[in-house]
Amino acid sequence: MKESRTLPTDYVSSPERTSSGRTLRTDEMILNMGPQHPSTHGVLRLELVVDGEIVVDVIPHIGYLHRCFEKHAEHMTNYQQVIPYADRMDYLSSMCNDWAYALAVEKLLKIEIPERVQYIRLIMAELQRIASHLIAVGTYAIDMGAFTPFLWCFRDRERILDLFEMTCGARLLYNYIWVGGVSHDLPPRFVEKTKDFCRDFRKTLKEVHDVLSYNEIFIKRTANVGVLPKDVAINYACSGPMLRGSGVDWDLRRDDPYGIYDRFEWAVQIGKGEAGTVGDCWDRYMVRMREMEESTKLIEQAVASIPEGNVQSAIPKRIRPEAGEVYVRSESPRGELGFYIVSDGTASPYRVKARAPAFVNLSVLSEISRGAMVADLVAIVGSVDIVLGEVDR
Amino acid sequence: MTAQEIYDNLKAKFGDAVGEAKLDALQPWIAISETRTREICQFLRDEPTFAFDYLSCLSGMDYPDGKLGVVYHLFSMTHRHKIVLRTMCTREHPHIQSVSAVWGTANWHEREAYDMFGIVFDEHPDLRRILCGDDYPGYPLRKDFKVPEFYNGMKVPY
């Protein structure tokens, strides 16, 4: 296939774009990274303009996993059928995708959700957040040359997947949270097993902290690398750990509340620049680690007080919202996941747009990686925590 | 600030460039002119009483009446208020002014809208297709899109 791309002609003439600070023009080389590359976390292709070891410019090329989510959503015969496709968008946090979509449709329909369902959804979303962050941390460790944390993270992630599997039968793509309810009630012994998991998981977190977070080599590779300033983060509409890593105290679970997050004790974690500058790769990594701790707290509180009830009583027989449109956002592990749904009064949506956090977070990549070394670029891409299924949808 | 106040302010400042509005909707929206989007958005971002510094979402649309359009979901981190803007353009002349100079995040969103709907964003620094290949025929999310039989020698339909 022909790649037509003309480089910006001004990238050496403007001194702020060559952060190497050289006035003598040395030859730039164009280097292709991906789509098959072990540390691009999927089928991301980066076109690098390098001056020796220094990255002058990064041009991400995406779309290698464009699976036409929005087209499918328009062509389904009812609203409920979109949920399996929402599952497959961000395949590391299917529960959160389902919930985000269900929230949007429920807002269009103006229906009330039973208490027990709210609790189940919160538990599932937070378990999913831990599972997703475990992959982010584990694969990030591999990028930085540490293999052991990867194995530990996957070991504990399997226990979360076991919990999901005993609830709805699937390991990865659940189709569990439906509009108005959930597909199955919690199975027997779910609560005890979840408590056991939370107890054991704290130990894993401490182990990962010991072996990775405060490891001298890891800090050297990540601190002061890929610094994302606050104002750039907001201008590029970054969200999730990416935004919080830059020191912005912002979490949709608290600031644009949905579900029942306001009933529990937990805190929003932000990057403080403990290892280097605020907004560097280490901060983003650390925000994820601390969020797992907070999610564990949330799960423990929720399973302790979960009420009885019917989980399917509010599921509408027929979903036919009146004409109108709604944009509803929620906090997925990667940030602000929004669904913009336009209804024309028929049984299937007229238009569904998914505002994918990974897509938006990735767009800031070239801003934060100019002037970095090529090896640091791997650290930066890993710290953004992209899921290509969601970037490309 | 309520949607009514935002609308009144915009109307006073920009006059005809601000069109109809639906302020009692679930999420109130204001229609603006497709040739002055950058100016209006710049005003909304920089004016301290609005301070819409966060562009949540930018979506292309293909409306039932055959017009194309773009919907902007704006949010302010300082005031925590929201507003929805809409612009429209015709199918024959699908041009809308780019807002990527106002919000960096608009760059990729606009490329996506160009890719999916064929809406050309004037003054965009780098308007290329983003998800489909450069030589992909047609704009897939338009309602009259037909799936090509072959692409690069590969059969596309099942």
Add this chain to the structure above:
Amino acid sequence: MGILNYKFESGNILITSLDGLLNWARLSSLWQMQFGLACCAIEMMAASASNFDIMRFGVIPRATPRQCDVMIVSGTVTLKMATRIKRLFDQMPEPRYVISMGSCSNCGGPYWEHGYHVLKGVDRVIPVDVYVPGCPPRPEALLEGIIKLQEKVRKESLAKKTVPTA
């Protein structure tokens, strides 16, 4: 043969056919191309992590196609990616094998009808040896796919082996 010198004096001789020896060597170390596409790639990663440990079958992930024996196409193949997959396949040395993992790469999966940018089955661009069904297949299913591929390799013959062409 330095280390084997004087080790077989008491008549320890293995007799096998050349086919048998080659096939045994091939099937015991099927190096896999480290290359994930979509959701199934996560299950592939899970298969190579702690609980499932794909390496006990001799499957080791390699970062370059030049060192690989088997390509596991794990996930949805889009039109944009299909040309790259063909190129990567061409870069693998023979004998080479392909496992198609998951419904998407088998036949388009849930995207078969409206997927204007999805290739409906990777076998439209490269030849496939083993299809693993599921959306996504469990890691155990992928391991089963590896075992099936090993059975296939075991039955090969130098004289009869035909080079797969696209």
